[in-house]
Structure formats: structure tokens, C-alpha cells
Amino acid sequence: MRPSPTAEMHPQRWGDPAAATDLPESALGLVELAFGRQDRPATSGATPPASALPARLLEGLREIVGPEHVLVDDATRTLRTRGKSTPDLLRARAGDFTDAPDAVVRPDGHVEVADVLAWAHEHRVAVVPFGGGTCVTGGLAARRDGFAGLVSLDLVRMKRLLAVDEVSMTATLQPGLRGPEAEALLAAHGLTLGHYPQSYLHASIGGFAATRSSGQSSAGYGRFDAMVVGLTAATPTGSLDLGSSPANAAGPDLRQLLLGSEGAFGVITSVTVRVRRAPEVTTYEGWRWPSFDAGSDAMRTLAQAGLMPTVLRLSDESETAINLADPSSIGGADDPGCLMITGYEGTAEQVAVTRAAVSTVLEGLGGTGLGTEPGEKWSRGRFDAPYLRDALLDQGVLVETLETATFWSNRRRLHAEVREALQSSLGDGSLVLCHISHVYETGCSLYFTVAARQAEDPLAQWQAAKVAASDAMIAAGATITHHHAVGTDHKPWFAQEIGEVGVRMLRAVKAEVDPAGILNPGVLIP
Numbered sequence: 272m273r274p275s276p277t278a279e280m281h282p283q284r285w286g287d288p289a290a291a292t293d294l295p296e297s298a299l300g301l302v303e304l305a306f307g308r309q310d311r312p313a314t315s316g317a318t319p320p321a322s323a324l325p326a327r328l329l330e331g332l333r334e335i336v337g338p339e340h341v342l343v344d345d346a347t348r349t350l351r352t353r354g355k356s357t358p359d360l361l362r363a364r365a366g367d368f369t370d371a372p373d374a375v376v377r378p379d380g381h382v383e384v385a386d387v388l389a390w391a392h393e394h395r396v397a398v399v400p401f402g403g404g405t406c407v408t409g410g411l412a413a414r415r416d417g418f419a420g421l422v423s424l425d426l427v428r429m430k431r432l433l434a435v436d437e438v439s440m441t442a443t444l445q446p447g448l449r450g451p452e453a454e455a456l457l458a459a460h461g462l463t464l465g466h467y468p469q470s471y472l473h474a475s476i477g478g479f480a481a482t483r484s485s486g487q488s489s490a491g492y493g494r495f496d497a498m499v500v501g502l503t504a505a506t507p508t509g510s511l512d513l514g515s516s517p518a519n520a521a522g523p524d525l526r527q528l529l530l531g532s533e534g535a536f537g538v539i540t541s542v543t544v545r546v547r548r549a550p551e552v553t554t555y556e557g558w559r560w561p562s563f564d565a566g567s568d569a570m571r572t573l574a575q576a577g578l579m580p581t582v583l584r585l586s587d588e589s590e591t592a593i594n595l596a597d598p599s600s601i602g603g604a605d606d607p608g609c610l611m612i613t614g615y616e617g618t619a620e621q622v623a624v625t626r627a628a629v630s631t632v633l634e635g636l637g638g639t640g641l642g643t644e645p646g647e648k649w650s651r652g653r654f655d656a657p658y659l660r661d662a663l664l665d666q667g668v669l670v671e672t673l674e675t676a677t678f679w680s681n682r683r684r685l686h687a688e689v690r691e692a693l694q695s696s697l698g699d700g701s702l703v704l705c706h707i708s709h710v711y712e713t714g715c716s717l718y719f720t721v722a723a724r725q726a727e728d729p730l731a732q733w734q735a736a737k738v739a740a741s742d743a744m745i746a747a748g749a750t751i752t753h754h755h756a757v758g759t760d761h762k763p764w765f766a767q768e769i770g771e772v773g774v775r776m777l778r779a780v781k782a783e784v785d786p787a788g789i790l791n792p793g794v795l796i797p
């Protein structure tokens with residue numbers, strides 16, 4: 272069954288509960304062989320602590336958004352607790368909803384958002400903006416100490432396409448639109464955004480902007496922050512309306528200050544994005560490379576020649592062996608080497624020309640074309656892997672991902688050192704897989720997936736591995752995150768990455784726009 276983007280995600284699992292799947296038979300045997308059998312079912316029936324917000328404060332909120340849009344019931348608050356990282360899921364599976372908000376408030380439009388922030392500022396109530404809830408870095412787990420309470424500012428009612436400019440090829444979208452909802456509204460105009468992160472089915476436009484997300488078609492469409500030409504935001508001390516031209520030299524680009532600000536500076540209430548004509552043709556294919564180095568060099572050659580497919584990704588030897596590109600056949604693949612997926616989207620002519628030119632380069636560098644089957648399989652399963660994580664957690668397997676980026680000249684070192692850090696921390700029998708899925712002229716991202724038998728305390732087990740990997744990233748001169756953002760989890764390494772002056776600059780902006788510190792306390796700013 273295809274997942275519905277409007278379905279509420281299960282509080283302890285990924286995605287549409289109706290689309291959840293068990294492990295395929297082929298994988299179950301392999302999982303037992305590799306990790307042994309452990310049943311780790313989630314605790315059922317857990318409830319959050321009672322709402323701490325006094326009635327008189329709730330009354331003020333009700334006056335702003337209407338009584339039916341201030342929700343304090345356990346079920347709604349449970350659904351707005353934390354995000355969907357493996358530690359988030361492990362806590363939820365253990366029945367820990369102590370981070371639940373005291374209330375969920377659903378404003379409709381910029382003015383109501385601004386009024387809620389003014390109310391929160393006046394009453395010292397912490398506010399956590401909530402888009403799709405797919406955050407994997409603790410960005411929805413704000414601190415609440417020192418505040419009268421904590422509310423989740425759910426943008427679910429803000430789902431309109433506000434404007435389309437087909438001459439300039441821009442569209443203005445409200446933040447609460449989930450990926451497929453935004454694409455459906457644009458498709459009615461023959462347009463597309465082309466932003467397909469793995470979380471696409473549930474993540475929101477506001478979330479993409481607030482975390483500087485990068486999608487699986489970033490080679491062709493660019494990362495989300497590169498698509499944004501304008502935005503509006505409400506802060507506790509006033510509103511911002513940025514982006515009066517496609518480019519300018521009017522001082523530092525304040526749009527970039529809001530992009531990636533993870534709800535710590537303001538709530539993004541609309542985003543104007545560059546759009547493209549919806550593709551007439553889409554085709555995905557596979558290539559085999561003798562090694563990760565050879566495939567990675569080929570990616571660099573393409574990027575530096577300005578010859579990019581729409582999708583370009585390469586699994587390392589371990590990931591290729593597990594065939595993560597096709598979750599339904601995990602355990603069934605035995606092809607050696609490294610699998611690359613190339614995808615092309617556009618008019619028939621654009622696709623034919625780019626595909627021929629890219630294929631000539633890849634063949635010349637030693638790649639073996641595998642035809643469209645591996646590519647189409649990848650495309651069909653591209654949003655399914657997160658469901659598999661739940662099935663593996665049920666079997667007592669710890670599964671998590673992390674990502675980073677570096678320059679080409681440092682790619683090999685970073686891959687080896689992060690891999691080694693994860694492997695040493697998680698021990699014998701753990702799996703560390705990696706792929707490149709975002710490529711630039713000057714470098715690329717590295718995305719790691721790990722699997723290990725769950726220890727007695729899987730949270731502590733993962734925390735140790737995460738610290739080791741994050742230390743290795745910073746020691747290798749790479750970034751702590753290419754697209755998952757900072758949240759609360761990455762703050763110590765983020766501080767090292769931007770340095771003491773960088774930290775002071777962020778704190779100064781925060782103090783200016785949010786002097787009471789009510790917006791996502793403890794998130795992003797070290």
C-alpha cells in the first residue's frame with residue numbers, strides 16, 4: 272500500500288501506519304544470521320505527563336487561533352513529541368514521552384503565528400515550530416526549564432500555494448505543505464520543485480527551509496536553500512519579508528540567516544522558491560564501478576565538467592553488497608563492486624542529450640552500464656527504507672544514519688576515518704555502509720548507515736558511536752552535517768566548526784530577535 276502524505280505518523284515509528292511493512296523473508300534470515308534474534312517490541316499505552324500550562328494562559332492562545340486549534344489531549348501531544356531519529360524512536364518505543372509539549376497550537380497564517388509568538392514572549396512560554404516532524408537531530412526537543420510551559424507550533428493549517436509567477440518561474444508556498452502536497456499544487460501549473468529527500472512524503476516546506484535540506488535529485492535541482500529566492504518570517508520582536516530580487520549586493524544575505532535557523536530565530540511563514548517545468552521524461556539507470564574510489568572519481572569528473580544527471584549517487588562496496596538501494600531485496604544481492612545510480616529528468620531531448628554525454632564519460636572512465644533495471648528499482652523503493660528501520664528495531668537491530676561532507680581531496684580520508692570510528696565503537700559484527708548522494712564541483716557528501724545488534728542500552732550504544740563518528744568528522748576537517756542540520760545533537764561539534772566568533776554572532780542575532788529566548792530553546796545555538 273502506498274503511504275498517504277496526510278496520514279499522521281505513528282508516534283513510535285516512521286510514516287503512514289497503514290503502509291508499514293515487515294522484513295522480507297530474504298532479509299529476515301540474513302538479519303538472524305548477522306545479528307541473532309532478539310524480540311524488542313515497542314511499549315504500548317504510554318502517555319505523556321499532564322499539560323503544565325495553566326488554564327488562563329491557554330485561554331490567551333485560544334483567543335488567537337480559535338479554541339479548536341489549541342489541543343492538550345495526550346494523543347495529539349504524543350504525536351508532536353521529538354522527531355524520527357533512531358534515538359527518538361528508541362525513547363518513544365520505551366514509552367518515554369517526557370518531552371511532550373504542554374499544548375499543540377495550530378495557527379493559520381503569518382499574523383496568527385506572529386500573535387502566538389508575542390503571547391509566548393509575554394508569558395515566557397517556549398515555542399517549538401513543527402512542520403513534518405521528521406527531524407533527526409533533536410531539533411524538536413527544546414529545553415523547557417525556566418519557562419512557564421512549552422507549546423508545539425504546528426503549521427499543519429498553512430498549506431496554500433500563495434502565488435505562481437510563470438514568467439520568473441517562482442512559486443510562493445506556505446510552510447505546512449508536505450512534499451507531495453506542494454508537488455501536487457505545482458503540478459496543476461505544469462511545474463515542479465524537484466525536492467525529494469528520503470523523508471519527502473512527510474517533511475514540510477518550512478522544515479526544508481529551516482534545516483537547509485538536500486534531496487535525492489540535488490545534482491539536477493540543487494539543495495533546498497539554493498532554490499529559495501524569498502521568505503517571510505515572524506519573530507517575537509517583529510516580522511521579516513526578504514527576497515526582492517533574484518540576487519543582490521545589498522549586504523549579507525539575510526535569507527541565508529533564516530535558512531537553516533531551525534526555528535531559533537523565527538518561524539518561516541512562507542517560502543518563495545525557484546520552480547522548473549515538470550519533466551516530460553524521467554529515467555533512472557545503474558552503473559557498476561570496480562571500487563568506491565573509481566566511482567567517486569567519475570562523479571568528480573562529471574561535476575567539474577558541468578555535466579550532471581538529475582540524480583547521481585554511489586554506494587560503497589559494503590552498501591552495494593547489502594543492496595540498500597533496493598530494500599525489498601536486502602540479502603539477495605551478490606554483485607561485486609560499487610553501484611551507481613544516475614537519473615535524468617526533463618524534456619525528451621534534454622534527457623537524451625545529457626544521458627548520452629554522461630554515459631560516454633562514465634564508459635570512458637571504466638564504468639559498466641547496467642541498464643535501467645537497477646535505477647528503476649531504486650526509484651520505486653526510494654522512500655521505503657525508513658519503514659525497514661522500524662522492522663529492524665523490532666528484531667533488536669540498531670539502525671541509524673549520519674552524514675557529513677568534505678572537499679574531493681579529503682573524501683578518501685573522511686570515508687576511512689568515520690567508517691573506522693563507527694566500526695570500532697559498534698564492534699565486531701556491526702555493519703557500516705556508505706554512499707555519496709550529493710555532489711558539487713568541489714566535493715561531496717558522505718552518508719553512513721550502520722546496523723548492529725542492540726546492546727542492553729541501545730541509546731548509550733548509539734550515543735558512543737555517534738560521538739566517535741562526529742569527533743572523526745571534525746578531526747578530518749569535514750562538516751558535522753551536510754543536510755540533517757544541527758538540532759540539539761550536533762551542537763558541540765557545530766561550535767567547533769564555526770569557532771568562538773561564529774558562536775557569538777549567532778547568539779547576538781538570537782538575543783536581538785528573541786530576547787526572552789522562547790523560540791526552540793537549546794536548539795541550534797551553542
Ligand SMILES: Cc1cc2nc3c(=O)[nH]c(=O)nc-3n(C[C@H](O)[C@H](O)[C@H](O)COP(=O)(O)OP(=O)(O)OC[C@H]3O[C@@H](n4cnc5c(N)ncnc54)[C@H](O)[C@@H]3O)c2cc1C
Binds near residue numbers: 400754
Ligand atoms: C527517514 C528520514 C529520511 C530523511 N532524509 C533526508 C534527506 O534525504 N535529506 C534531508 O535533507 N533530510 C532528510 N531527513 C531529515 C528531515 O527530513 C529534514 O531535516 C526535513 O527538512 C525536516 O522537515 P520537517 O518538515 O519534517 O521539519 P520538522 O522535523 O518539523 O522540523 C525540523 C526543524 O525545523 C524547525 N522548523 C520546522 N518548520 C519550521 C518553520 N516553518 N519555521 C521555522 N522553523 C521550523 C523545527 O522546530 C525543527 O527544529 C530525513 C529524516 C528521516 C527521518
